[in-house]
Amino acid sequence: MTTPRITPRTTSAHVDYVLGLADDALVSAQRMGWWISRAPQLEEDLALANIGLDLLGQARSLLSHAGRLEGEGRDEDDLAYWRDERDFRNVKLVERPQDDFGVAMARLLVLSTWQSELYAALQRSSDPVLAAVAAKASKEVAYHHDHARQWVLRLGDGTDESHARMQAALDAEWPWVAELFDQSHLDPALVAEGVAVAPESLREPVLRRLGDVVREATLEVPEVAPRVPGGRAGLHTEHLGRLLAEMQHLTRSHPGATW
Amino acid sequence: MTGTHDVGAGRDTRAWRVASRVLDPELPVVTIEDLGILRDVTEDDQGRVHVQVTPTYSGCPAMETIRTDLIDRLSEEGYLHVTVEFVLSPAWSTDQITAQGRARLEEYGVAPPPTEAERRQGPVGLTLSVRCPQCGSPDTRESSRFGSTACKSLWVCRHCREPFDHFKAL
Structure with a gap:
C-alpha cells in the first residue's frame, strides 16, 4: 500500500467524500425513524427501526472519522447537529419524505443495493478507517437489501393494487437514482489514491441488480429522465431543511444538554 | 485509533480477567468475552488499563453501557485509570461467539x-x-x-x- 499524498486540497476533498457517505446514512436513518409506530405491523416497526439504527451507527463512525480528518476539533455531534443544510453532502434520493410504504421499500432497495456494491469495493480503500467501516457495514446492508427485496417482490407480484402502488413507488424514486453515480463533485485524486470508489464504476452492477429484482417482481424498470445532481455540493431539495429542523432542534435549543 | 494489537494479547492479565466478566447488558447471561466482542486489555507499568471492544452491529446501543460497566468493574478492582476504545476492524462475526457463549445463549432461550x-x-x-x-x-x-x-x-x-x-x- 502506498501512502496517499496529503495536500490541503486532497484533505478537504477527503473530508467531503466521507461526509457524503456519512450524510447518506444519517439522513436515511432519520427518515427510517419516521416509520416507528407507523409501520403496517409490529414486526415491520422493529425491522425499520433496526435498519435505521444500523444506518445511524454507520453514520456515527463516518462522521467521527470526517471530524478527525478535518482536524478542527469537531466531533460526530457537532457535525450532525451544528451544520446547516448547505453543508450536508448527502444525495437527494435519501432526503425526500417517504411516508408511503412502497416508496420506503423502493428507496431502501436502491440504497441498500448501492451501499452493498459501494462498501464491497470500499473495503479495499487506502483509508484504513473507511475500509473498516465498509467491512462492518457490508454485512448489515446485506440484511437491509434482503428485507427490501422481499417486500418489493411481495408487493409487485401481489394484488393489482399492490402491484400498481409498487410500480408508482419505483417511478417516484427512479429519477433520483442517477445521482448516486455522479462524480462531478468528487476530486479525481481521491480515486487515484485509492481512498474513494469511483461512483461511475458502480452504475453497471447496481442497475443490473436492481433490474433483476424489479423484473422478478413483475414490475418494470422506469424509463425516466434523471434529476439534476447537486446534493454532494450542498444543493438540496426543499425537504432537507425541514428534516434537519426536526433532527437538530433539541440540541440547538439546549446546547450541551446531557441526560 | 491506537496501533493494532494481536487480538487478546493481554488475555493472561488480571485486568483481562476482570473485564472478561462484564455481562452483555441485553443478554445478561453471556459475558463480553463469550460474545467475542472483548478484543484486548492492556495494562501499562503505571497501572493504566486500555480496553478494546468491538460492536456486534454498527449501531449497537449497548456499547455505552458496556463502556460504563467496564470502567466500574475495573475501578472496583483498583484500576483507577481506564480507557475504553471501540474498534471496528476486524469486523465482528457471530463465529467469534465462544462455545460457552453458544451454550449459555441456548440455555437462556x-x-x-x-x-x-x-x-x-x-x-x-x-x-x-x-x-x-x-x-x-x-x-x-x-x-x-x-x-x-x-x-x-x-x-x-x-x-x-x-x-x-x-x-x-x-
Missing part, C-alpha cells in the same frame, strides 16, 4: 447462530432450520427477520408453539 460450517453461503443465506431452544424441535419458522435487538430475529416453534429469539448469523 436464544437459539445460537449457525456455525461457520453450518452456513452454506453469506450471512443472509441461512437456509438450514433453527432448532427451538425450548423443546429442541427443528420444526420452526421465522416470523420476523428483525427481532427485539439488531442482532436477533424472531422465530416460532411449530412443535411447542413457543416464540423464541435467534441470534442472526453475521
Whole structure:
C-alpha cells in the first residue's frame, strides 16, 4: 500500500467524500425513524427501526472519522447537529419524505443495493478507517437489501393494487437514482489514491441488480429522465431543511444538554 | 485509533480477567468475552488499563453501557485509570461467539447462530432450520427477520408453539 499524498486540497476533498457517505446514512436513518409506530405491523416497526439504527451507527463512525480528518476539533455531534443544510453532502434520493410504504421499500432497495456494491469495493480503500467501516457495514446492508427485496417482490407480484402502488413507488424514486453515480463533485485524486470508489464504476452492477429484482417482481424498470445532481455540493431539495429542523432542534435549543 | 494489537494479547492479565466478566447488558447471561466482542486489555507499568471492544452491529446501543460497566468493574478492582476504545476492524462475526457463549445463549432461550460450517453461503443465506431452544424441535419458522435487538430475529416453534429469539448469523 502506498501512502496517499496529503495536500490541503486532497484533505478537504477527503473530508467531503466521507461526509457524503456519512450524510447518506444519517439522513436515511432519520427518515427510517419516521416509520416507528407507523409501520403496517409490529414486526415491520422493529425491522425499520433496526435498519435505521444500523444506518445511524454507520453514520456515527463516518462522521467521527470526517471530524478527525478535518482536524478542527469537531466531533460526530457537532457535525450532525451544528451544520446547516448547505453543508450536508448527502444525495437527494435519501432526503425526500417517504411516508408511503412502497416508496420506503423502493428507496431502501436502491440504497441498500448501492451501499452493498459501494462498501464491497470500499473495503479495499487506502483509508484504513473507511475500509473498516465498509467491512462492518457490508454485512448489515446485506440484511437491509434482503428485507427490501422481499417486500418489493411481495408487493409487485401481489394484488393489482399492490402491484400498481409498487410500480408508482419505483417511478417516484427512479429519477433520483442517477445521482448516486455522479462524480462531478468528487476530486479525481481521491480515486487515484485509492481512498474513494469511483461512483461511475458502480452504475453497471447496481442497475443490473436492481433490474433483476424489479423484473422478478413483475414490475418494470422506469424509463425516466434523471434529476439534476447537486446534493454532494450542498444543493438540496426543499425537504432537507425541514428534516434537519426536526433532527437538530433539541440540541440547538439546549446546547450541551446531557441526560 | 491506537496501533493494532494481536487480538487478546493481554488475555493472561488480571485486568483481562476482570473485564472478561462484564455481562452483555441485553443478554445478561453471556459475558463480553463469550460474545467475542472483548478484543484486548492492556495494562501499562503505571497501572493504566486500555480496553478494546468491538460492536456486534454498527449501531449497537449497548456499547455505552458496556463502556460504563467496564470502567466500574475495573475501578472496583483498583484500576483507577481506564480507557475504553471501540474498534471496528476486524469486523465482528457471530463465529467469534465462544462455545460457552453458544451454550449459555441456548440455555437462556436464544437459539445460537449457525456455525461457520453450518452456513452454506453469506450471512443472509441461512437456509438450514433453527432448532427451538425450548423443546429442541427443528420444526420452526421465522416470523420476523428483525427481532427485539439488531442482532436477533424472531422465530416460532411449530412443535411447542413457543416464540423464541435467534441470534442472526453475521
